[in-house]
Amino acid sequence: MxxxxxxxxxxxxxxxxxxxxxPQSTLTRASRGQRGSCRWILQEGFAQRLGKDCSKVTKPAAAAPAHSTLCDISVVLPHVLHCRRLLLEGLGALVTTDVPLFPLSGLVMPGGLLPLRIFETRYHDMVRDCMRSGTGFVVTLSASGQETGRDVRPQEIGTYVEIIDFEALDHGFLGIVCRGQQRVRILTPHQTRAGLWLGDTAPYGDExxxxxxxxxxxxxxxxxxxxxxxxxxxxxxxxxxxxxxxxxxxxxxxxxxxxxxxxxxxxxxxxxxxxxxxxxxxxxxxxxxxxx
Structure with missing residues (x-):
């Protein structure tokens, strides 16, 4: 060891x-979390990249009545969905859809190596599917800082990794070694019924x-x-x-x-x-x- x-x-x-x-062990796990949101759409800089059609999303709205404290979702949601469509159309082939996400307490950078011990069924299935298809998954820090509980959710920037080695361990555990490939932006994170996080991803850019x-x-x-x-x-x-x-x-x-x-x-x-x-x-x- x-x-x-x-x-x-x-x-x-x-x-x-x-x-x-x-301890800061790299042999760690991720757990369930709540459904992600589209708040990335509203972040500073996206309107400029998407063009004037989305600029109204980030501009201050007209002053609401003094007694109003809630936002009318029926007004905001169409703009959010419109911005998402423009973003995906603009990125085109750069977007990869439904990439598995693995929120952890540690991270890996491009070019780095990360050993993981897999023991949950959902992640066994994820590793199996990745190896069969020759694809990878995204390692991201847990946005909540926790690895267990319903509050666990991925950060918006993570690292796409590929599995380079694996071995069967005792008690049904699976040991894998991943290599970081590139940083990616996670666009639309959501959880499956099995508890696995998925998300569309786009390259974050090289340095x-x-x-x-x-x-x-x-x-x-x-x-x-x-x-x-x-x-x-x-x-x-x-x-x-x-x-x-x-x-x-x-x-x-x-x-x-x-x-x-x-x-x-x-x-x-x-x-x-x-x-x-x-x-x-x-x-x-x-x-x-x-x-x-």
Whole structure:
């Protein structure tokens, strides 16, 4: 059994680092959640991408009477559906429909490796269908921060992954290793009766390659040390400690950073900006140790 991520982090950080207070296992599960919504339609920036036909969705509506506190859904819903249709038509072939979604407490970045232990029937079926069709699924952080209960739901940005290895485990469990392929935007998440999340997805966009600036070389050393310490499957690929995107991605996956901050790091399009934020987190971890 390879070293656990939290153990490797504690060993790799400087001597005055703060030990994580709880486990951050990558062998995890997702559970049921409530039906997603179309609130992404109303987010800033979509009206500009869709054109003037959708601009009225984000413009302030006429002032409502002082006594009115509720929005008339019969007025709003047609605009929401109209925007969704325009968005899907505009993206065209870039949209993939009904992709399985796996909300977790951890994430994987493009190029990263994620081992998972599958034991629920719905996810057994998902893995079987993916392997039969040669397709993957989307790993996303749980928007609620929980992995169990009806409040579990996917974030709007996740990583499309493909299964590269699997093995049958004891007690009917299934072990798989996934490789992150690309970041995607989840457009219309919804749950099946079996509890599996599905959603239409569109590419979120690539980010440029670039060298690690000298001021962040200590992060490259930390990422290399973590991957080496953890061993398989994290060390299956050749490390790229000179590549800013590789360094930032591995540290985002492996460091004990709060989930909301990890989501922000995932969504960044600038690898140098990601390194800057990670450097701040590492500095906070070092300072948090008593006596430092």
């Amino acid at each position: 390879s070293a656990r991520p939290e153990t490797a982090v504690a060993a790799a950080l400087p001597a005055s680092s703060h030990k994580p207070s709880g 440029p390659d670039g060298a690690v600036p000298e001021s962040y070389e200590h992060l490259a050393d930390l990422a290399l040390q973590l991957v080496t310490e953890l061993g398989p499957p994290f060390d299956l690929d050749a490390p790229q400690p000179q590549n800013a995107r590789w360094v930032g991605s591995r540290l985002t996956e492996l460091l004990p950073i709060p989930g909301s901050a990890k989501q922000q790091l995932l969504e960044l399009r600038d690898p140098i900006a990601r390194l800057h934020q990670i450097a701040c987190f590492v500095q906070q971890m070092v300072r948090a140790r008593p006596g430092s």
